[in-house]
Amino acid sequence: MDSLEFNKLAGGLLVGLLLAVGIGKLGDVLYAPDLPAHAAVEAGADAHADAGVGDHGEEPAVPLASLLAAADLADGESHFRKCKSCHAIAADDARGTGPNLYGIVGDAQARDATFSYSGALSDLGGAWTFEALDAFLANPKEYARGTKMTFRGLSDAEDRANLIAWINTRSDAPLDLPAVEEPAAEDAMTEEELEARDAAIHGDTVDETIAAAEAAADGMAAGAGAMIAVASAEAGETVARKCKSCHTFEAGGANRVGPNLWDTVDRDIASIEGYRYSDAMESQEGAWIYDRLWSYLMDPRADVPGTKMGFRGVGDEEDLAALIAYLRTLSNDPAPLAGTR
Ligand code: HEC
Numbered sequence: 001m002d003s004l005e006f007n008k009l010a011g012g013l014l015v016g017l018l019l020a021v022g023i024g025k026l027g028d029v030l031y032a033p034d035l036p037a038h039a040a041v042e043a044g045a046d047a048h049a050d051a052g053v054g055d056h057g058e059e060p061a062v063p064l065a066s067l068l069a070a071a072d073l074a075d076g077e078s079h080f081r082k083c084k085s086c087h088a089i090a091a092d093d094a095r096g097t098g099p100n101l102y103g104i105v106g107d108a109q110a111r112d113a114t115f116s117y118s119g120a121l122s123d124l125g126g127a128w129t130f131e132a133l134d135a136f137l138a139n140p141k142e143y144a145r146g147t148k149m150t151f152r153g154l155s156d157a158e159d160r161a162n163l164i165a166w167i168n169t170r171s172d173a174p175l176d177l178p179a180v181e182e183p184a185a186e187d188a189m190t191e192e193e194l195e196a197r198d199a200a201i202h203g204d205t206v207d208e209t210i211a212a213a214e215a216a217a218d219g220m221a222a223g224a225g226a227m228i229a230v231a232s233a234e235a236g237e238t239v240a241r242k243c244k245s246c247h248t249f250e251a252g253g254a255n256r257v258g259p260n261l262w263d264t265v266d267r268d269i270a271s272i273e274g275y276r277y278s279d280a281m282e283s284q285e286g287a288w289i290y291d292r293l294w295s296y297l298m299d300p301r302a303d304v305p306g307t308k309m310g311f312r313g314v315g316d317e318e319d320l321a322a323l324i325a326y327l328r329t330l331s332n333d334p335a336p337l338a339g340t341r
């Protein structure tokens with residue numbers, strides 16, 4: 001057998017091996033939520049509160065957990081100006097017209113024994129969970145009929161989430177933010193998009209695949225590009241469920257908490273028209289080439305300090321490679337794989 005044939009054989013074996021490993025990982029992905037379990041319980045505790053109801057009529061409501069995860073703390077702090085005339089929030093400051101709010105998130109309602117609360121508030125008897133605060137601040141009088149907090153509320157769900165996330169930081173022990181739930185329904189894709197995607201997933205020629213596997217075999221240190229080239233886009237689609245609470249994936253899909261991700265590979269960073277990026281993201285140069293996607297999605301906040309993407313990253317390299325391989329397929333003209341240019 002000449003050496004070319006041997007390489008092909010070795011390449012094929014490698015692909016098979018990586019696929020098998022990838023499929024083994026699937027189960028983990030499906031059942032491994034990203035945040036600690038007790039945070040998930042908190043999120044579920046008040047599932048019936050109309051916490052996530054948006055103010056924009058037709059737009060689907062973004063769940064509170066997603067808004068909190070993507071919260072802009074600086075913006076939240078600026079909204080506290082509306083509370084300052086009545087509330088102190090530094091640990092040792094005396095209360096004002098209203099009680100001190102240091103460490104209030106997660107603490108008991110009407111907790112300050114020296115403050116004379118209205119019956120409306122002292123009868124509540126629960127805790128200021130994220131959901132309870134969201135409902136109270138949306139409309140204090142409706143949440144606690146008879147409250148003496150004469151504040152008409154913050155109608156914008158995003159403003160409230162930013163504010164609550166910031167208040168949560170004013171504490172000796174800030175709570176974990178609630179887990180972001182993965183939506184059950186698949187995002188609707190048109191026939192054409194599905195075809196384009198399937199073609200991209202399955203249509204790579206055998207030579208392309210082997211070349212990619214060879215590139216990977218050439219040195220496992222060859223890095224992100226090589227791992228992505230041999231990764232399973234189908235496995236990546238499962239990993240991408242982690243993103244769906246904040247991102248749409250189909251062509252022309254709406255921006256949600258994060259921008260639409262159709263055609264992301266090789267697209268300029270922060271280039272989606274009409275989406276408000278963080279300054280941190282806005283100031284990044286270049287395009288989402290494989291290496292950039294790799295380091296950002298591995299650990300968003302380390303890669304782009306100040307990003308408002310409230311997602312802690314995909315730490316597992318195989319999952320990450322599969323995810324990016326899947327993102328690559330979301331295009332009418334998928335970017336070339338590393339090693340095949
Ligand atoms: C005009 C004064 C005023 C403003 C403005 C105001 N509050 Fe209050 N707040 C109060 C008073 C008074 C109470 C006690 C209400 C009661 O006993 O019914 C209260 C109670 C609260 C509580 C319950 C605290 C506890 O110990 O259970 C929270 C939380 C709260 N306010 C948050 C806010 C936030 C956040 C803002 C700004 C978006 C705000 N308030 C704006 C006066 C105010």
Ligand code: HEC
Pocket residue numbers: 066069070180239240242243244245246247257258259261264268269270271272276277278279280281282288297306307308309310311314323
């Ligand atoms: C909790 C919400 C949330 C989740 C979950 C999330 N993202 Fe994001 N994503 C965002 C936000 C918000 C931004 C904008 C970041 C900024 O401006 O700093 C963003 C930005 C991005 C960008 C940059 C896009 C551009 O146009 O430059 C990429 C790529 C991306 N996300 C991919 C992903 C992938 C892949 C996942 C899943 C593994 C994911 N995100 C999960 C909220 C989220």
